[in-house]
Amino acid sequence: xxxxxxxxxxxxxxxxxxxxxxxxxxxxxxxxxxxxxxxxxxxxxxxxxxxxxxxxxxxxxxxxxxxxxxxxxxxxxxxxxxxxxxxxxxxxxxxxxxxxxxxxxxxxxxxxxxxxxxxxxxxxxxxxxxxxxxxxxxxxxxxxxxxxxxxxxxxxxxxxxxxxxxxxxxxx
Ligand code: IMP
Ligand code: MG
Numbered sequence: 001x002x003x004x005x006x007x008x009x010x011x012x013x014x015x016x017x018x019x020x021x022x023x024x025x026x027x028x029x030x031x032x033x034x035x036x037x038x039x040x041x042x043x044x045x046x047x048x049x050x051x052x053x054x055x056x057x058x059x060x061x062x063x064x065x066x067x068x069x070x071x072x073x074x075x076x077x078x079x080x081x082x083x084x085x086x087x088x089x090x091x092x093x094x095x096x097x098x099x100x101x102x103x104x105x106x107x108x109x110x111x112x113x114x115x116x117x118x119x120x121x122x123x124x125x126x127x128x129x130x131x132x133x134x135x136x137x138x139x140x141x142x143x144x145x146x147x148x149x150x151x152x153x154x155x156x157x158x159x160x161x162x163x164x165x166x167x168x169x170x171x172x
Pocket of ligand 1: 040043069097098099100101102103104105106148149150151155157
């Protein structure tokens, strides 16, 4: 197995602090609403688990779906594969993903929700990576980061490093 160097970019304590802030913001913006968090697996598993516990709303539901755009490399394959989504009518949907990179994933999920209103929340944003067909912005962003490949706190490289509590830059 090849060895990569991991350089910490965001420590667990800073991540937890920011997730709490996002949870409070989402709570006050959606008071009185029936909110469903639509979390994209596998990458968002840590983020949504922490975020949901920082949202104080009585009618909060979680739905998980699998979206994949990466193969085993560190650049997007360009094609997003999505599981079919249920009907979320009468609920506000907040799409939760680990990272907004080219924007293709958020674009594909929004399209498959058939134009229903959806808000978006990502832990990380790499704005310099956006492609024209996926010119996406998220409503809630944890951290804006430079164009580097990161792992940890749910993010993987070829299936590895998801369990790390810190978010680290993967150096060859
Ligand atoms: P997008 O469709 O290009 O915006 O890519 C979004 C998806 O690519 C994310 O949900 C991640 O699963 C994956 N991804 C993008 N950048 C990284 C990274 O730096 N590390 C790990 N996964 C990434
Ligand atoms: Mg993902």
